[in-house]
Amino acid sequence: MTPNTLLRKLRIERGITQKELADGISARNTLGSYELGGTAINYHLLRQYLEKLNVSMEEFDFLLTSNSEVHKKNFAAMLESLYYHHDFERLKSLLKKIEIEYTKTGDFYYFHLFAQYRMAMSKLNIYPLSQIEMNTYAEKIQKYLSQIETWGKFEAALFINFMYIFETDYLLFSLKYINKKQEFYGPLYKKYQLLEKMHLNALYLLAERGETQALSLIIKSLKKIIDVDDLKYKVILSFFEAYIINDIENMQIVLQTLRYFDMHDYADYLEKLSNVTF
Numbered sequence: 001m002t003p004n005t006l007l008r009k010l011r012i013e014r015g016i017t018q019k020e021l022a023d024g025i026s027a028r029n030t031l032g033s034y035e036l037g038g039t040a041i042n043y044h045l046l047r048q049y050l051e052k053l054n055v056s057m058e059e060f061d062f063l064l065t066s067n068s069e070v071h072k073k074n075f076a077a078m079l080e081s082l083y084y085h086h087d088f089e090r091l092k093s094l095l096k097k098i099e100i101e102y103t104k105t106g107d108f109y110y111f112h113l114f115a116q117y118r119m120a121m122s123k124l125n126i127y128p129l130s131q132i133e134m135n136t137y138a139e140k141i142q143k144y145l146s147q148i149e150t151w152g153k154f155e156a157a158l159f160i161n162f163m164y165i166f167e168t169d170y171l172l173f174s175l176k177y178i179n180k181k182q183e184f185y186g187p188l189y190k191k192y193q194l195l196e197k198m199h200l201n202a203l204y205l206l207a208e209r210g211e212t213q214a215l216s217l218i219i220k221s222l223k224k225i226i227d228v229d230d231l232k233y234k235v236i237l238s239f240f241e242a243y244i245i246n247d248i249e250n251m252q253i254v255l256q257t258l259r260y261f262d263m264h265d266y267a268d269y270l271e272k273l274s275n276v277t278f
Contacts, residue, residue, distance in 0.1 A: 008035040010053050088126050138165040156194040163201050195225050203240050
């Protein structure tokens, strides 16, 4: 449902005529043309119409997006379940449907789902992608992120999940840019620890690539943003500080600390990354 058709639906359900709704706000023709999809209106006008209908902007947005959100979440949940259970034939079939959905709607959310699982399957040599296809996906995702000045939760998650396909220079540039806008992003990013997750993924990736100099920059950046009471990030940061100078003893201490606090997934990955055991 589009905003204009939803507004018309809400007006009719409340038994209000176009003339009554527009009175004191705009010309009736302005409202009528908008409801028919003939013209656009500004946010201020839409808000006034909704106030007269006793509908908040939050309610309007929910009604507008709820069906679409559910549809997207269902796709995401099905993909995750099929991948987790290694039901790759059904996963391939679902990916084709999602690709069609993206072609039909142009909604980048569908492309990101499609690309994420195509690349994951390609890594497992189940549904291989050519290097040209991989490069095309990478370019498309990078172009999408580059054209958006202010990243929301979706863009941040996109950057985190697809970080491994980006060149190091682009990765460092993006993190530097986001850090500069930290005050703007603050509340949203703090709630979901998005900045911390970006830096943590970057640490893993740069260590795998053997980019010690870039790794040092990310360590320095992460130190500035982690909460003093955040044990997980402080301990992992200590590991990478030891890692770049090949301090095996301190790496072993960190691995032991992670296991003591039942952070086995982190310990397993760092142990594999560094070939250090305790």
